[in-house]
Amino acid sequence: MIGIGPVTAVFPEQDLRVTDLPELAELPPRQREHALSLGIERVRCADGATEVDLALPAARGALARAGLEPGALDAMILVQGRVPQYLLASEATRLQHLLGAGRAFVTGVGELGCVSVSAALRLAAALLRGDPRCRNVLVVTAARTPTRARYRSPMTILGDGAAAVLLTGAAADSRYELIDIAVRSDGRYADLFRIDYRDVPSARWVEECADESTYSFRLAVDSSKRFAALNAELLAHNGLLTEDVAATLMQNLSAGAFAFWAESLGRPIHPACAGNLARYGHLGPVDVLINLDDAAATLPPGAPALLLNSSPVAAWSTAVLRRTDVGV
Template sequence: MAAPLAVRAASWYLPSHRIAVADLPELAALDPHERHTCRSLGIETVTADDTLGADGLALAAARQVLAEVGLDPADLQALVVVESRAPDSLMASEATRLQDLLGARKATVFSVGGLGCVSVTPALLTARGLLAADPHLEHVLVVHGNKPATPARYRHPVTVNGDSGQALLLGRTGPVRVLDIAQETNGAHWDLFRVPFRDRPVAEWREECRDTAAYSFQLALETRHRLRTMLTGLLHRAGLSRDDIDGYACQNLSAGGLAFTEDALGIRLLPACRDNLDGYGHLGPNDVLLNLYTALDRGQLPDAARTVLINVSPVAAWSLLLIETGHAEDRTHHL
């Protein structure tokens, strides 16, 4: 039997400054079709803090969550950093830099990633493994700072990126319990989106889609099939039916993406997904749990609820999380 996993506390750093998508400077360089696509994503504003990089965003969220639970950074036992898409320096360690900035001198520290916005899932799997391996380990802090990999925030034809930091304090018990995790990947799409950088200055970095038809049709069809099969398996393992699920949330790419997910699975997403898409844009690996907590804060879920969190990345990767919230938060659940 696998080890239990729960979110004891969670915090997000969401910059107060927002940029209207209509005012993005890169829109002037787009052709009419690209400009129309950008304005049709269902994103009105994105969060932005030009004074902070990915590590600064993650650090702000980490300090918030540790202050919330009254945990001194010096007493933190493990720190897992979800790597950024474009580190500030090659051959340096983002993970140990965050350790130093946070003051987590005693923590076991390393980074995970490689799956775009799905990268939060291997971070959760890693935290579960650490807790299973060491009975004296009480908590693992997972952090990520989301920052666009290029000067442009618009990723044609996918989404518009906002800035954010996320920090999840994980343990064996807590108010948000992870009952099951499913993850699948297909390496055939590993470079569907990429940013060539070695031969050009940062100001000229642009994200390229190798095949927009493959993204819009081939990957969409595969995603529909994968999500349906994964959801069936997830519920079967838990001995649940769709009637036992109180809500669904997913990552925020576009209004069309939310509608696609709803149609593919025959579900209705929690209203928090569209609200956060509209106001924050795409926050990478930080989207899906922010949407869950927003829904909880706004009373969009019952007091005791089971929720499925859906994450898709065009690398391509897919993940589902079966979450229980509400009563019996100190009860241990085994994955």
């Protein structure tokens, strides 16, 4: 039995309305109209803070809520950001040192965009199930916009924040029990979104979509098929029917994306997702953790939930979780 949560989220103090983002004045009219139609009202801005700066208070908060001292942590997985502060340096061990988790097994997980957090959850579950000496694993993730512009055409608007969650070998003190999780990827989309950074000053970095039609149509169709197969596979493997699922959650990209997925999946997306989209914008791998935590209050004990996650690199994941009676 694998227990997850509760989640501790941390956001920078600076809070900007999307209508006040300076880059909107530089966008062509069609893109500006699109940016304002995404269902995002505000974003948090980290300014000079690094992703580790954001991750540290989230990690401390998650351990404090669990009543666990950093020195008692058995493992910690840092979901790596897209742009590290330094090349060659280790952000995972930097966080370990600042946190005081000297005896923990530590590693970083990345390369899958938003789905990197799903890979971290899968690795954490494997550690808990496969190593009797491992009783707890802290998963930490942070998102910080890597470029001057927060609008990622044709997808979303990026915000900054961090989240951490403790996984344990028992669900007694957890918000959810992790029943199953699967992650899939497809290298055909490996550089669909990218930043050309070599020999380019960071102030001039730009996120580019190599082919917007591929993202908007081909990847959307492919993703719909992937989720249909993944969801059916995991539900069947765990003896569940589609009608057993009490809630479906996913990452936060846009109001249009929620409408697309509700139609494609034939079921509504939990309103916690749209609420966090409006408040924070897209937070990369942080999205699914804060959505899962906010949805907990709406689910009765024992209710199964699906947690979907995808990334344009491209990768997909589905997790099956069950609400515990903690915090009800």
